[in-house]
Structure formats: C-alpha cells, structure tokens
Amino acid sequence: MQKKYSEVKTLNLPEIDQSVLQLWEEQNTFHESIENRKDGKPFVFYEGPPSANGMPGIHHVMARTIKDIFCRYKTLKGFKVERKGGWDTHGLPVELGVEKTLGITKEDIGKKISIEEYNDTCRKEVMKYKDVWDDLTQKMGYWVDLDNPYITFENNYIESVWNLLKKLFEKDFLYKGYTIQPYSPAAGTGLSSHELNQPGTYRDVKDTSVTAQFKIKPTDHPISKGLASSSVDTFFIAWTTTPWTLPSNAALAVGNNIEYVLIETFNPYTFEAIRVILASDLVGKYFKPEGEEIELTDYKEGDKIIPWKRLETFSGKDLVGIEYEQLLPYVQPEKTAFRIIPGDFVSTEDGTGIVHIAPTFGADDQRVANEAGIPPIVVEDSTGAKLPLVNKQGKFVDEVTDFAGQYVKAEYEEAVDKDYKSIDVLIAIKLKEENRAFKVEKYEHSYPHCWRTDKPILYYPLDSWFVKTTAVKDKLVELNKTINWKPESTGTGRFGNWLENLVDWNLSRSRYWGIPLPIWVTEDRSELKCIGSVEELKSEVEKAIQSGVDQKPIADGFDLHRPYVDDVILVSSKGEKMYREPDLIDVWFDSGSMPYAQWHYPFENEEIFKNNFPADYIAEGVDQTRGWFFTLHAISVMLFDSVAYKNVIANGLVLDKNGNKMSKRLGNAVDPFETLSKYGADATRWYMISNAPPWDNLKFDIEGIKETQRKFFGTLFNTYSFFSLYANIDEFTFNEASIDIEKRPEIDRWVISQLNTLIQSVQDSMDDYDPTRGARAIQHFVIEHLSNWYVRLCRRRYWKGEYSDDKISAYQTLYECLITVAQLMSSVAPFFSEFLYQNLNGITQKLDAKSIHLTDFPEYKEGHVDKSLEERMQLAQDICYLVLSLRKKENIKVRQPLQKILVPVLDSQTQKQIEAVANLIKSEVNIKEIEFLTEDNGIIKKRIKPNFKALGSRMGSKMKQVAQAIISFTQDDIAQLEKDGTYKLNIEEEDIEIQIGDVEISSEDIPGWLVANLGSLTVALDINISDQLKQEGDARELVNKIQNLRKEKGFDVTDRILLDIEKSDLQQSILSFKDYISKEVLATSLNIEETVDVSDEVEVNDVKFKVKIQKA
C-alpha cells in the first residue's frame, strides 16, 4: 500500500504546535540540532537572563522570537549554536516582592526576621514563576537549553563574579567615594545611573516651590556694610523646588558675571517693607511692570499691584563673600557658613539667579560648597558618624524640632488624609509667617522616581563603591564602533552618546539578597583586601584563625551570600581585624558577568569559555541599552580588552493596538498563553516579525495575527492541500529522477527562478539581521508567485492527462517550492514548517534529516535564475490583467472564449518575450490567438514622454518648456524623431536638440479597438463572438455547472460518471463539444434525453434544463 500525503481538511495551527512539540520531544530535536553540527563553526549566542519572579508578557514572545530566529537560521547554515539558558535571581525586584509577601519593610530585616531567613525566602521566591516561563519557552518554540542554565545565585556564579571584581580591584578600577547620589528611601538603596535611566523614571510632578528671603548680616564686606545699615531689611532671594532642603542651607551661589539688582518693595504676605537682591534679568518674573510706576509711599496692605523701585546694581563677583543670617537655624554648622559663593552652573533661566545651596542634598551643591570651604549642615549620631538632617528612611532627624520624624516627601507616607500638609507646605507657611517667603507657588517639573517603588528619589550623601569606567571611556567608545548595531542609530546615538558622557559606575547596594562585595577593610581603612575565589577566602580565614580570630574555617559549600560572609573576619598584614564592606553589588554586574560566570570561568571550562567569547549575537529590548548591553560591554572592555558581542538587535516596545504602553493596571496587557493557544505560535511569531522591523515599536493587534493566519498560512496550507490531493491520486512520491531544469516547461522554470531569487534575498536579509525583509519576501512569494500565479495557471496539469513528464515536472516543481519555502521560513515559523516537512519529506524521503531543523539552508543556484524569464512572465501577468480588465468592462465572462487580442510591439525583443509566454496568456484569459501589431502592419498611435532624468540636468530652467513641447508632439513629430534619432526644438528662440534617448515612446492606442494600457504596454481585445465561440462558451459553462453538481453530491474528484442531459436550446452546443465536455467532467457516457427523471436543474447562459449524473 502506497503511503499517502496527509490530507488535512482545515488548518489548525495550535493543533500543529502540539503535534510538532511532541515530535521534537520524542526525537530530542533541539539537542540533535546542536549535535548535528558538532564539527561546525560555533555561532555564539548569549541569553540575557530573565527574572522568574514575575510573569512573562507578550513582549517576551517578541524578544525571544528575535533571539530564536537567528539561532535557528545559523544552525541551518551549518553553525553549531549552543544556547545556554540563564536566570537572573538577585536584586531589588525580588527583595521588594519578598518584603511584600512577608509584610515587612527594610528596617525589619535583621530585627523581626534574620537575614538568613530573609535570604532563604528570596531564594525560593525568585524562581516562583520558573515553570510558567519554561512553559512559555516551550510553547512559543524558543529553543534554549533550560536543563543546564546558569543561575546567578549559585556559588560558582558568585565566585566567578568575585574573580572579576578582584581583577578590577587589582587594576585599580574600584574605589570608594562619598558622594551625593540618587537614593530611594522607599527601597532603601542608592540607585545607579542606569537604574535612574529606566524608562518612566522621570515624571512631571507638581511641587511647592518657595522663593525664600535670606537676610543680609552686617559685616566688613564693602557692599554688605551699606546694605545692612538701611532701616529696611535687605534680603537675597533664592528659589527652590525642594523646600525641605532649606534647613540644610549652608550657602547661596551667584554667577560671577551675572548682573544683580537691589530692589525696594513690600513682602506680599506680611506687607512689610523690604529690599531684595536678585538677577536683573529675572526682575520681570517677580515684579509687575505697573508696580514700578507706583510710589512706594502709596502702597496699602493687600494691594494687588505691589510698587517697587530699582536702587542699585552689582555684578555677582561683588556679592561673593557677603554673609547672611541662617534661614532655619535648627542645626549649627561646625564652621562658618551662610555666605555668598560663586557657582559656575548658576544661570538666569529660572528662579532668581541666586541658588540655594544644601551641600548634603545636591551634587553641584556639594562640589561648590567644598570649593568655597562651606561645611555641610550635619548632625552626629550616637557613634559620632555625621548624618544629614534627613535620615535614610526619608524623615527629618530629631534636631529639626518642628518637623522631627516627618517624611520630607508626601509620597513616602502610607496614606494621607485631606488635612495632611507636606513638609514643603509647612515650611512655606513657616517662612511666610516669619517674613522669609517672597513667593510660594506650585511648580511643575520633571523629577526622577525610583523604578521599583514609584516613589520620588532623593539626592543623598552616600558611601559607595564605584567602578572607574571613566578611565576606559575612550576604549569603550572605540570598541563600540566595531559592534554591528541593529538599528544602527541605537549604537551610534543612544549608546554612543551615553558612552561619551559616561560617569563612574556606582556598584554598591545597601541590600541583602545579592552578591556581596568581596572587600574586607581594617577599621582605620588603611588596608583593603579583595577576595577573588573561595580558595582565597579559605586561606585568608585560616590565616585569621591562626592569628587568633575566633571563627570556623570555611567549609565546602559555604554559602557566599549574606549573612554568612558578614561573619567572616580576616586579618591584615599588621594583624588587625578586617571586616567586610557591608554592601552588595549592583545586579547589573551579575548579568554583565554572564559570559564568564556562566562557565564558572576561570575556575573551570577555560576552553569552553574561549570558544564562546565574545558573542556573535545578542538581542534584547532597547531598554537594556544602559542595562545589560552596557554592563556586558563595560566588563569585557575593562578586563578583556574586547567587545562582548559583535552583533546586537535592540528591539522596540510592544504596545497595544492604539499605541499605548501595555500594563496590567490599564488592563490592555495581552496574555501570551492565550494568544499562543488561540492562534498558534507561528502566526504570532510571523505577525510580530513581518509587520514591522523589530526595532520599531510594535502596535500589537490581534486582527493582524488573524490576517497573517488567514492570508499567509492559509494560502500556504491550501497550496499544500492542493499538492497532496493530486499527488496522492497520481501516487507521486518523487521517486523518478529529478527532471533537468532545462527540460521543464517555461512556467516551472519561472517559479524555480523566482524561488532562487527568494533564497538569495532571504539569506541576504537574515545575514543582515533584518528578519522582517526576509519574512515579507517569503510571504510575497507564497501568495503572489506560488499560489496566485503558478498553481492557478498549472491546475490542469495536475488533474488532467496521463502521468507524463510534464505532470511529473509539475509535481517536482511544486514539491521543491513547498519544501524550500518551508526551510526558508523555518526559523520564523518553526512549527508549521516542520509540519510541511514531515508531511512532504515523510513520503518522499528525499532528505535524511528527521526534522526540518536538522536540514541545511537551501542552496541558491544562480543558474536557475533567469531574469529574462522573470521579465516576460511579468509581461504575461500584465497582459492578463489588461485583458481581464477589458472583459470586465465589456461584461464578457472569462469562460466565454474570444478570438484574439492585439498587442502593439515597437521592438522585436518584446514580441519574442510575449511569444514565449503566449500559451499561458491564451489559456489564462481564454483567447484563441495573440496578434502582434508592428509599425509595418498596423496603425498604432504612439505616446511620447520626456525622460526627465536624462533631460533635467541638461535643460535646467528650460525643462518645463521642453517637457511641454515634447508632450505636444504629433504622431508625425514622433515618427521624425524615431527616423532621425534627433529632433530640434525651439525654446525661447534657442535651438535645442533632443536625442531619442531623451524620451520614452510607447504605443497608446489602436484606433477602432477597445484598448487598455499599463505603463508602456497596450492591449486590444477582439470582442466579436462567433457561433463557434458561443458554442464553446456554452460548453465550458455547462462543464462548470456539472463540476459544481459533482461537488455538491460529494463525488470524488476521480469518480467517473454517466451523464444524461435534458434536451434544450443548447443541444447543438453540447453535441458539438460532446467530447470536450465528457473529458472535463469524467463522463463515460453523455446522452441528450427528451426528459430526465431528476430534479437537478442547471442554468447555462440563461437556458435552463435538467441534468442527471450518476457514478459509472
């Protein structure tokens, strides 16, 4: 019994997913696809580790599809592509999640719950959704090795990271600094600049801003002497959007070259007479012009318009050194403060041109205060350590008596009632009452927020460890230029600019669940030790024990996390105790270390590491530019003097169909599992890839997946169904020798030519990391070339006639197209392509590979590409289009044969091209002959058009007139130009000669005929229908009706029938074409009867009669 191609009635992609997954499982196909290439050149791919403590979203399907595509493609191309999976397990998201589930805050850790318990919980929580992730990975067809993933919390991983840190330490790339940094009180940790640069961190917020008055103190300063002696108090006014920093004010900064003015006026809240100093340029912002016209003495309390007078001007330089009274004297500085200092960043864009300086809460503030010798306003805690006036929870310290224990930002409160007044407001009120507020107003500005807690950050002085990335900036920039970025602008622009403005990488995190800093310090900080391996830790501990430190030796399997490492005490060269620096390292360092740590390099697998570094290819979302893309790059450049990856795709966001960000809160997030199970992985993947280039944002619309399913997969499936239906009937199993391409008919050679062109273009776009172009090319080929043209024109070859060479050629050609398309599309649509492969190759056994993913990428055969053939097929398609259009215009259906069409040809080449495809045209549009009209035998009306490209540069400004002249050529003018090859024009009394190449001449009309044009092509249709043609038309119409009847009655396509037809006006037509009809409908007998005893009635060209069909 002959094996048959499976004939599936309807396309069910999710079902195919299921069966293919089962097949892969049974045959261990993913493993095989690597084993298969074990001698191949490695193509190195790095998996950016996801964090399994959150649910995957549809955007993960996008990102992972892009990763998967190139790994699969390179495998087909013969590369060995190992893909080690990984899990990112440390960091704030995990910790915050655990705090939430345990119902604790950061302060409780180490108190209500031990660090040990806490970290144990983190370890469990972090893999909470691992199963869900694994499920998605499998269902979407993402091939990655999940059996041996790297996990960042494992000791081996940590040890490798320690080793990297030690190398940085030895190269003097690690240092500790006390700096003002972004700090999230809610999360309890400082934030690195790339965390601060996560999307959405900067948000517009409305804050209470205060312009405060700082009263001048009489001193020996030449200017202040005079100012302070006035009977009216004189103030500097300075603006701030963070009034809570005013108790920490230590100085005021002015611009040396800015002009300031002394103005006499009244305080708008207390109505007291005052004199204020501010930048001249900003007077307009604080004073109404009308006020200058009013006498000061005319002012009455509460007047809308407050009068003011300019008294004197100064330059900023003159003001430097003037002292003022402390605004909110809660805490006294340790040395003299409260004076005017220069600030290079002071401008007259905002505020008053005088900047409030709080050295503990601003980076610039700290710097200029330092330079001017201004101390910060700090308090001492019980240990004598100096603290700012706001503690790490974001609350005022006790010394700020009025506001002690209050959060400085309203957002930090759990809940606020309607009477709640923020610190900013309270301070504003206090200053108003004390005649120290010149202006209070709401001010909208963008302010950074913590990416995890959504609460505003503070700029806060912190001790931190830094990586001196700025030391290798040039090299980072240099090597970045060798990376192939898709899209290029992300590499040069976003990433390149970032590198240009690099700051040192803040490595410290004051948290618990993460890789501990392996740095030990003596109490006086005179000696530092960085530990680079477990072995080293062991021997250092031994040393410590020998010198009398009471602790256990490091046992095998010692957990390198906190709190265990915290308890380890080492000894310095001088015998002093050394304690570990309490911070963890930034989790981004974890993931940036994966090229090394995933192999436990350098402790193991040195050879494997070397073969897998750097990566040939990585891909992640564009939001990783400052995250993983940067940390990979920075570590490899600093320690290995190399890029970490050679090619990188930064994909865009997945938005909802209206272009809004997806979020659970808005309810517009798409569930990836639902999408996959409803539409299948392939339709989802194909839609995502073909709709827009991956680096553009994708507006995700389910309708788009449906369309992909219907149009692309549906059409391809129909083509396969068509093939299997007839191949089964003819028992075609491709066991004949492959027919030489030269021996195949024109149409076969054409589609093979197109197929090879397609192979080349898919290969090019994939090599260029542009999957969208490739997918679109495949789609176009399948729908337009293969289905709508090749199969449509060739249908009869499959269902008619003997099993001849022509038929075999047709089967072989269609088979080759299907199998090749399946291979080309397999990296994007791994399931459906496998389905096709199994069904096709399962019968023919042409290829040995058990799976399409174990085959080689189709070979481009240049010899099979025939551009001239592709051109003339285009010509055939155009002519058919024109004829169908003409038929439509005349309302003559295609089933009615017509005698001929006329095609004017101006050169013999075109005629030859058309002649070669004449049969296709004739059968496609049902005409008997094509007649060519040349200039000799016909009257062709020609059309002439200027060739702008050729003429433009020569004609210049006369172009318009020349074009006009050419367009108005008569037929005689055109003939003359054709005869002589040149023609003289007279434009503005100047002779201009044009050549034949300066124009395009085409046929336009055949007088007396019905014509249609497309480009330079013209076709006329002979619409006369002779009796003979009419009869044939009747016959064809009847055939169609009988075919419908057969189908209705559920006959098999191969069933023979007995046909009885009722006598009617069409009797003559039927008899004339009796043989034709019988053959078409597979009738073994055809009889015309007076009456037919059935109710099946057909209508053929307005004539009704009964037809009886029965199986023979």
Next chain:
RNA sequence: AGUCUCGUAGCUCAGUUGGUUAGAGCACUACACUGAUAAUGUAGGGGUCGGCGGUUCAAAUCCGCCCGAGACUACCA
C-alpha cells in the same frame, strides 16, 4: 528643558543616490469567479505624503522653523 528618531489612505506598512498618475495588504462598496474556496479576480471610493518656508528645472525624498508622537539625556536651583 536639551538631544535623537519618527509623522505617507480609516488601520498596518512599502517607497528606489530628488525625476512628473505616491504604492501594497487589511477594512469598505459593487460585480465576477469557484474540483485550491475562510482563497481569488476586476472595478470603485479613500492622500494638501504633519504644517509653513527654503534649495532645485523638478521635493514624500535635501535644508530651516513650527506642531505632534516616542525614546534618550539632565543635579538643572
């Protein structure tokens, strides 16, 4: 606030180093086709190519300004 990218039909997208009727698919309307049929064909409606100005014989394409969107940058007081 600055920098970058983008803005083409109702929707999703093409658009060739600037060249004269700006395209495709979807959706819509009408008609056809029907042994591949959730497909297909023909015809139709639908565009000031974000706006204004400039360069040019010629601009969707190059330049400037403005408007809108997105991303990035920022201690901006």
